[in-house]
Amino acid sequence: MINSFRSEWVPLLRPRFLFGTVAAVAAVAALGAMLTIFSAGSTDFDGDPVTVAMLAAPSGISEGLEAVTILLGVVALSVTAATLAGEYSRGTLRNQLVAQPHRLRLLAGKVLALAVFVVGVVLAAAVVAVALSFALAPVKGIPTDQWASLSGLAALGKSLVNVSLGSLGYAVVGALAAVVLRSPAAAIAVGLAYALPVEMLVSRIYSPAAGWLPMHLMEVFSVGGTGYATPYQQAGLRVGVFCAVAALLTALMFRRRDVTA
Amino acid sequence: MPAAPGVPAAPGVSGVSDTRVMPADAAVWTRGLTKEYGPRRVVDHLDLFVPAGALSGFVGPNGAGKSTTLRMLLGLVRPSAGEAFVLGEPVTSPEDYLDRTGAMIEGPTFHPGLSGRRNLEQLALLRGVGRGSGLGHRRRARRERIDEVLAQVGLAGRADDRFGTYSLGMKQRLGIAAALLPRPKLLILDEPTNGLDPAGIREIRTLLRDLAGTGMTIFVSSHLLSEVEQICDHLVMIRSGRMLFQGHVADLLAAEDPRILMVPERDDDAERLAAVLGSAGLRTEIEMADEARSLPTLVERHPVVVAHAPDGLAAGINRLAMRAGITLRSIRTHRPNLEETFLRATGDVDGDLTMRGGAT
Ligand SMILES: Nc1ncnc2c1ncn2[C@@H]1O[C@H](COP(=O)(O)OP(=O)(O)O)[C@@H](O)[C@H]1O
Ligand SMILES: [Mg+2]
Numbered sequence: 162m163i164n165s166f167r168s169e170w171v172p173l174l175r176p177r178f179l180f181g182t183v184a185a186v187a188a189v190a191a192l193g194a195m196l197t198i199f200s201a202g203s204t205d206f207d208g209d210p211v212t213v214a215m216l217a218a219p220s221g222i223s224e225g226l227e228a229v230t231i232l233l234g235v236v237a238l239s240v241t242a243a244t245l246a247g248e249y250s251r252g253t254l255r256n257q258l259v260a261q262p263h264r265l266r267l268l269a270g271k272v273l274a275l276a277v278f279v280v281g282v283v284l285a286a287a288v289v290a291v292a293l294s295f296a297l298a299p300v301k302g303i304p305t306d307q308w309a310s311l312s313g314l315a316a317l318g319k320s321l322v323n324v325s326l327g328s329l330g331y332a333v334v335g336a337l338a339a340v341v342l343r344s345p346a347a348a349i350a351v352g353l354a355y356a357l358p359v360e361m362l363v364s365r366i367y368s369p370a371a372g373w374l375p376m377h378l379m380e381v382f383s384v385g386g387t388g389y390a391t392p393y394q395q396a397g398l399r400v401g402v403f404c405a406v407a408a409l410l411t412a413l414m415f416r417r418r419d420v421t422a
Numbered sequence: 423m424p425a426a427p428g429v430p431a432a433p434g435v436s437g438v439s440d441t442r443v444m445p446a447d448a449a450v451w452t453r454g455l456t457k458e459y460g461p462r463r464v465v466d467h468l469d470l471f472v473p474a475g476a477l478s479g480f481v482g483p484n485g486a487g488k489s490t491t492l493r494m495l496l497g498l499v500r501p502s503a504g505e506a507f508v509l510g511e512p513v514t515s516p517e518d519y520l521d522r523t524g525a526m527i528e529g530p531t532f533h534p535g536l537s538g539r540r541n542l543e544q545l546a547l548l549r550g551v552g553r554g555s556g557l558g559h560r561r562r563a564r565r566e567r568i569d570e571v572l573a574q575v576g577l578a579g580r581a582d583d584r585f586g587t588y589s590l591g592m593k594q595r596l597g598i599a600a601a602l603l604p605r606p607k608l609l610i611l612d613e614p615t616n617g618l619d620p621a622g623i624r625e626i627r628t629l630l631r632d633l634a635g636t637g638m639t640i641f642v643s644s645h646l647l648s649e650v651e652q653i654c655d656h657l658v659m660i661r662s663g664r665m666l667f668q669g670h671v672a673d674l675l676a677a678e679d680p681r682i683l684m685v686p687e688r689d690d691d692a693e694r695l696a697a698v699l700g701s702a703g704l705r706t707e708i709e710m711a712d713e714a715r716s717l718p719t720l721v722e723r724h725p726v727v728v729a730h731a732p733d734g735l736a737a738g739i740n741r742l743a744m745r746a747g748i749t750l751r752s753i754r755t756h757r758p759n760l761e762e763t764f765l766r767a768t769g770d771v772d773g774d775l776t777m778r779g780g781a782t
Contacts, residue, residue: 168547175535252531255498256600259525260548262497262516267548420498 165261165270173244173278182240183285189232190286194225194293201301209388213303222308223320225290230324230383233286234331234376235353237279241335242348244275249343249422264416272336279332283325291317319385327383330400331356334376337407340414343422375403444507449474449608449639450495454504457490457663464490466663467504472641472656474607477634479650479657479671480643487663488643489528492612496525509608521549524606526614530597534586538577538596541585542568545600571599575629591622598629609633611642615649627653680757682736684727687749692725698746699739705730724751733757 172178200211216224248254261267298305307313338352339345356376364371371377371390378396386393444451450472457465465487472478482488493499495508497516511518532541543564546552552563572578575595580588588596594614601609611630615623631653634640644650651657657674659666667674686692696706709726729739733755743750 164548164550168544171540171544171547172533172536175533175540177535251533252528253533255493255496255527256531256545257548258498259496259520259523259527260545260604262520419500420493 162266162270162273165267166274167270168257169271169274173274182236182282186233186236186282186286187289189229189236190226190289191293193227193229193232193286194290194297197225197228198294198297198301198303201303213301216298216301217304217307219307219310219313220316220320221303222291222294222305222313223287223317225294226287226324227320227384229286229290230327231357231380233283233324233328234356234379234383236282237328238331238335238338238352238356239349240278240282241275241332242339242352243345245271245336245339246343246345246348249339249420250345252422254422255420258420265412268412268415275332275336276329279328280325283321283328287317287321287324323383323385326397326400327379330375330379330382330404333404333407333411337411340411373399375400378403444510445471447474448472448507448510450506450508450641452495452504452506455491455494455501455506456503457487457494457499458502464663465494465501468660468663468665469668470506470658470665471668472639472658474639475637476655477630477640477642477653479647479654480641480660481647481650481657482643482645482660482666484645486645486660488645488660489612490663491660492525492527492610492641492643495610496520496523496527498527519608521604522607523610524601524604524608525610525612526594526597526601527610527612529613529616530593530600532585532593532596532600535584537582537584538588538592538599539568539572539581541596542571542600542603546603549604551603567603571602574602575599576625590617591619591625594618594622594626598626602633606638608639608641611640613643613645615644615646623649679730680732680755682729682731682733682739683752683754683756684729684739684743685724685751685753686727686743687751689725691748692727694746695727695743695748698742698748699727699729702742704735704739 197211197216201213201216202211204210215221248257257267258264261270295305295308298308334356335348335352338348338355342348342351360374360376364374364377372395378391378400381389381391381396382393382400386396389396391399442453448471450470452468452470455465455468455470456463468491470491480488480492490499494501494506495513497513497520501513506513508516509519509522532538533544536544546564546568551567552560569578572581575598577592577595577599580592585593585596594616598611598614601611614630615626618626627649630640630642634653642650642654647659651671654671656669657671658668684695686695692708696708699706706727706729709728710723729735731739736753736755740750740753
């Protein structure tokens with residue numbers, strides 16, 4: 162597994178891919194920070210009022226990051242789906258399986274490398290979002306002394322963990338879609354279609370379902386449960402169960418299916 | 423004592439001739455290997471035997487089931503029925519033999535955005551090439567091994583260019599380099615000459631012959647017999663997933679019935695010539711050749727005496743004819759090559775047409 166983990170970094174660290182991903186994520190994070198800071202004194206996406214005092218609280222340091230959890234999830238899902246499904250569609254998976262015939266070890270190494278990559282992406286986003294928040298705060302007259310306090314850092318740490326776990330949840334969906342569909346375009350399309358419009362439609366039509374829709378719960382979990390009907394712990398538990406089932410399905414399919422591509 | 427009808431022989435009694443016992447020198451051995459995709463039987467009860475230490479060809483037209491068979495041997499595809507062993511281990515546990523096996527299946531597939539060297543590095547890391555030494559040593563050992571295989575396939579000069587920019591021949595060679603990384607005992611290559619120009623094909627052939635010279639077992643597939651017949655010791659031919667021929671190339675040629683074709687100067691001498699050769703112990707027949715087929719205004723038909731004899735007897739036959747006072751207008755030897763044998767075996771071309779087209 163350690164061999165598989167190490168070898169997976171060779172394609173992940175190719176400059177174009179790395180630069181493209183980091184640039185996209187930085188742009189997303191910058192967007193999150195700007196929207197958050199400039200929403201002070203008006204309303205946020207959901208129409209709730211945002212005040213300078215709210216943003217000045219310790220948790221304000223990570224508001225910019227949390228604002229874009231869905232977009233970071235989209236990046237995580239896309240990267241995972243494209244990387245895994247690409248191995249099928251390019252035919253590179255068969256070379257790798259000849260080099261490492263133990264399929265679960267190969268998969269575990271790959272998934273672990275992708276997970277570290279996703280967490281790295283979230284950290285990069287956090288750096289950009291937090292730095293930009295500090296830079297923009299004076300424009301709106303938001304005091305930042307509480308951000309830099311111990312409780313501010315604690316809030317940031319908690320937020321990092323939650324957003325990372327939420328993104329990993331999206332990545333699990335991407336991995337499942339990749340192993341089922343074996344084509345990057347199809348895997349990304351189906352994964353995102355499910356994550357965004359399908360769940361939204363379902364919860365519109367039958368609102369109690371929201372408490373059980375995994376992608377929605379990941380969002381709830383990522384932002385620490387604030388403002389949602391489902392409590393944080395419960396959301397976390399359900400997301401955990403969902404991810405475990407998805408991971409099991411992914412592993413079973415990866416192990417059992419013929420590699421004909 | 424003959425066994426009673428319907429009573430199977432006790433296992434093991436028949437000893438070495440028992441086809442259910444794997445010979446010790448088998449690199450690949452299968453019994454009843456079958457793959458079905460839905461209702462379609464793509465590989466149909468193959469009993470393969472690929473001897474260790476030899477260069478074996480695996481030939482069949484496109485869609486014959488070569489790649490599917492090779493995928494089963496590499497643990498990529500699960501057989502529907504039958505059993506298969508590679509290097510003495512069952513294909514159900516590929517981890518027991520793939521560390522000693524290198525393979526390229528259905529063309530070279532690498533990451534187009536990475537250089538040839540980085541692509542090899544990924545596979546070398548995955549295989550743990552250079553394992554056992556210290557960390558710094560390991561990296562050096564890996565680098566050295568990659569340089570070695572790149573040099574072996576003649577790709578050292580372009581190793582740092584992106585795979586996407588390679589020509590087909592270079593891609594094929596990178597595929598072979600990747601297969602060579604683990605210093606394999608068994609090398610399985612699926613159509614390594616596909617799409618190459620004659621010079622490229624020659625290069626690959628030379629490389630394979632050199633590798634076989636080191637004692638490596640090589641199993642190489644091709645849809646063109648002509649591409650492998652010169653280099654292979656052993657041959658497996660399949661069609662529609664079924665075995666057509668398996669054995670030494672020399673055996674196949676010996677089974678093929680070489681001929682000597684003679685046209686006497688005077689048509690009347692044909693029967694006498696046939697009789698003379700017949701009394702010398704050769705099987706002969708007389709055919710009417712339509713020599714001026716392409717020039718309809720000059721229709722000139724001469725009887726052709728066909729003797730079933732290898733080309734080595736041509737001079738002797740000529741001498742016999744001279745002694746009998748028969749002058750020959752022409753004498754040709756005809757040794758059908760494997761391609762014709764193959765085509766005839768597969769029923770694509772009838773024997774007569776093959777013989778005329780392939781006369782040498
Ligand atoms: N995954 C698959 N599903 C269905 N049919 C397949 C699959 N893979 C191969 N086949 C069919 O099996 C036959 C043999 O294919 P293949 O093994 O690639 O032949 P070859 O390598 O000799 O050209 C072909 O007719 C092909 O269409
Ligand atoms: Mg093929």
